[in-house]
Amino acid sequence: MLITDGYRAQQAKLHENPNYGVASVQFAPLVSQLINQFGVRQLLDYGAGKGRLAQNLKPAHEVKVTLYDPAIPQWSVLPGPHEMVACIDVLEHIEPDCLDDVLDHLAGLVQRLGFFTVHTGPAIKVLPDGRNAHLTQQPARWWLPKLLDRFDLMMFQKTEQGFWVLVAPLGNK
Template structure:
């Protein structure tokens, strides 16, 4: 499951105010560089919010956001998947499925930016909008189950990473890493 219906409704309310999901375009220069590096002809903005990245880069960008009508249809794979300021908002129980979804959609590379701090916004139910507040090590461990990390750039209480999807034997190693982590988590 990628998102529960109750959480989708909370996010729809946040997005409806027009003050949430506004700043994907601040990564446009970095993403343009990745388009050139990987020879990407398609980009999927996963969790696109108000669509500022698409406006900055043009028709190469397809948008997906499960909390915005018209952008909530099933996304199709792209050469480059962009997921900025999204993963920390995912319901913890849905995170494994969302990471697997990102992997399945990423043909060549995936660019993520993940905050490691609480958000300034609250959900209507009183919870912090960042449902997962964890450090770089937490995120690296989960991302390595599906991706090779090509770049990891620490920022101010967040990080940016360029990832490449694991294929072949490397994908089996990622699965083994995931199963090992889950086994240890069940034992503790």
């Protein structure tokens, strides 16, 4: 299961806040650089929120961007595999009981590259039920084995609030 109905409702309510779902803007230049470097023509924004990544990309060539977010009705249709998948400030929001399923889902969607960011501490925002919006607050050493079970690591970078990784499907060179 990727998300429970109750949590989908919590996320939909939280997305009403105009300042929720803005982390992708700061990563848009890096994602644009990766798109250009690897000649990516097809990008899935997994957990797209308000679609701000797509709005802020500046690739040097045409890129078809697909948005997926289970809490946004118009973007809630399950996507198929894509050449590149960006999952920015999403994984720490996933319900702990659903996290392995979401990571498995991502593994089935990434054809060439995955760009994932993880914030490892508490969020500023809280869910309508009072929980911190970051349901999983774990250090990189906790996250990396989960990612490496499903992907080949191409790059790892610590950030002020967590880390990002560039990954490829297992077995790809």
